[in-house]
Amino acid sequence: MKYDIKDLSLADKGKLRIEWVDQNMPVLQLIRQRFEKERPLQGVRISACLHVTTETANLMRTLKAGGADAVLCASNPLSTQDDVAASLVKHYEIPVFAIKGEDNDTYYRHIHAALEHQPMITMDDGADVVSTLHAERKDLLVHVIGGTEETTTGVIRLRSMAQNNVLGYPIIAVNDAQTKHFFDNRYGTGQSTMDGIIRATNTLIAGKYVVICGYGWCGRGVAMRAKGMGAKVVVTEVEPIKAIEAAMDGFQVMPIAEAALIGDIFVTVTGDIHVIRKEHFNVMKNGAIVCNSGHFNVELDLDGLETITTAKRMIRDFVEEHRLTNGKCIYVLGEGRLINLAAAEGHPADVMDMSFANQALSVEFMLKNAKTLEKTVYAVPEDIDREIARLKLEAMGVTIDVLTEEQKAYLVSWEMGT
Numbered sequence: 172m173k174y175d176i177k178d179l180s181l182a183d184k185g186k187l188r189i190e191w192v193d194q195n196m197p198v199l200q201l202i203r204q205r206f207e208k209e210r211p212l213q214g215v216r217i218s219a220c221l222h223v224t225t226e227t228a229n230l231m232r233t234l235k236a237g238g239a240d241a242v243l244c245a246s247n248p249l250s251t252q253d254d255v256a257a258s259l260v261k262h263y264e265i266p267v268f269a270i271k272g273e274d275n276d277t278y279y280r281h282i283h284a285a286l287e288h289q290p291m292i293t294m295d296d297g298a299d300v301v302s303t304l305h306a307e308r309k310d311l312l313v314h315v316i317g318g319t320e321e322t323t324t325g326v327i328r329l330r331s332m333a334q335n336n337v338l339g340y341p342i343i344a345v346n347d348a349q350t351k352h353f354f355d356n357r358y359g360t361g362q363s364t365m366d367g368i369i370r371a372t373n374t375l376i377a378g379k380y381v382v383i384c385g386y387g388w389c390g391r392g393v394a395m396r397a398k399g400m401g402a403k404v405v406v407t408e409v410e411p412i413k414a415i416e417a418a419m420d421g422f423q424v425m426p427i428a429e430a431a432l433i434g435d436i437f438v439t440v441t442g443d444i445h446v447i448r449k450e451h452f453n454v455m456k457n458g459a460i461v462c463n464s465g466h467f468n469v470e471l472d473l474d475g476l477e478t479i480t481t482a483k484r485m486i487r488d489f490v491e492e493h494r495l496t497n498g499k500c501i502y503v504l505g506e507g508r509l510i511n512l513a514a515a516e517g518h519p520a521d522v523m524d525m526s527f528a529n530q531a532l533s534v535e536f537m538l539k540n541a542k543t544l545e546k547t548v549y550a551v552p553e554d555i556d557r558e559i560a561r562l563k564l565e566a567m568g569v570t571i572d573v574l575t576e577e578q579k580a581y582l583v584s585w586e587m588g589t
């Protein structure tokens with residue numbers, strides 16, 4: 172078996188951590204139990220490119236239980252948990268190509284290694300596998316039946332490929348399932364981002380100005396949690412409706428040029444490029460902390476920052492001090508890569524349970540229905556989304572009401588007015 176990981180001797184620690192989170196992934200467990208019996212993925216080669224975490228490990232186990240022949244590479248150079256990678260190789264016999272802190276060349280070498288598997292299904296988080304396959308390994312397209320995509324950024328890239336008629340096979344946008352983005356993007360990013368900032372810096376949140384750039388699902392989550400910890404939250408936006416929402420949620424809304432002057436901690440979660448730039452870094456307070464929890468490492472203009480930096484040093488793990496030409500110091504966390512996965516462990520299992528249940532069931536759906544699908548981006552079927560919600564509620568021990576016959580009739584009638 173071919174693989175490329177940091178250290179196989181970390182495997183036992185990884186296995187315990189994988190088992191620890193499995194307890195909080197009840198929906199995925201149920202799917203795994205059914206997959207073991209029904210083997211719906213028998214013999215299907217899957218190349219997955221996801222954050223190599225304990226939660227992902229339980230997804231990989233589930234795919235394998237369904238009969239899949241799956242390999243895994245990292246979807247970000249800094250998010251790999253090396254003990255998990257080791258355990259997947261040693262205990263679960265799943266090939267992994269991922270090392271925490273790998274450089275860009277190694278990152279892409281690992282993506283190519285996963286592609287060597289000649290996938291019938293690709294599973295992406297950010298669309299790097301799909302784009303590498305289409306750009307450099309078109310010869311592999313003949314094997315591919317379909318794919319899935321985990322995250323907002325990836326879905327945006329794929330939609331653009333579909334619109335330009337270059338997408339070679341159908342892909343299901345797992346991110347767009349309600350049981351994914353309502354919870355993973357909001358509560359997951361909310362908690363794991365604060366966790367990453369705190370683990371990296373051990374800074375107090377209470378009383379600080381926390382500036383959140385972007386008020387999408389991720390931004391809403393981070394703002395909510397920062398507020399809960401006592402921060403004075405400032406939001407920056409470009410969309411008028413989201414800006415109103417942020418204002419009515421009780422946050423100060425202003426342009427980044429103004430927020431840069433008052434912020435103590437900055438978090439970008441926009442999915443866009445160069446949201447915080449040189450002119451903003453230049454006016455920040457001495458000691459400001461800057462990080463990103465969205466998209467790739469492009470939300471902070473680090474090249475621009477470099478041009479006004481006179482000296483740099485790593486002052487703690489994941490904390491780089493930049494001394495600026497104006498004499499002030501600012502602190503960039505985790506090289507501007509997703510702080511929640513670089514310095515913490517990504518989203519907790521409880522939300523990844525639903526995200527990865529969507530992944531597993533979307534793969535099953537794709538295999539059954541690929542012949543009828545076109546080379547474009549599809550939503551997760553609504554019945555899958557609702558079934559995951561139902562199972563999650565059941566696992567949480569929450570019961571809800573059912574419509575009475577009278578209510579059902581009322582909801583489809585138009586005759587009854589004032």
Ligand code: SAH
Pocket residue numbers: 221222223224225226227246247296297298321322323324346355359465466467468509516517518519523526
């Ligand atoms: N691939 C890009 C951006 C995506 S990261 C990059 O790496 O820069 C955001 C995605 O990470 C989310 O959609 C979420 O589902 C996933 N994620 C968050 N926590 C995770 C975890 N613990 N395990 C696996 N994936 C996780």
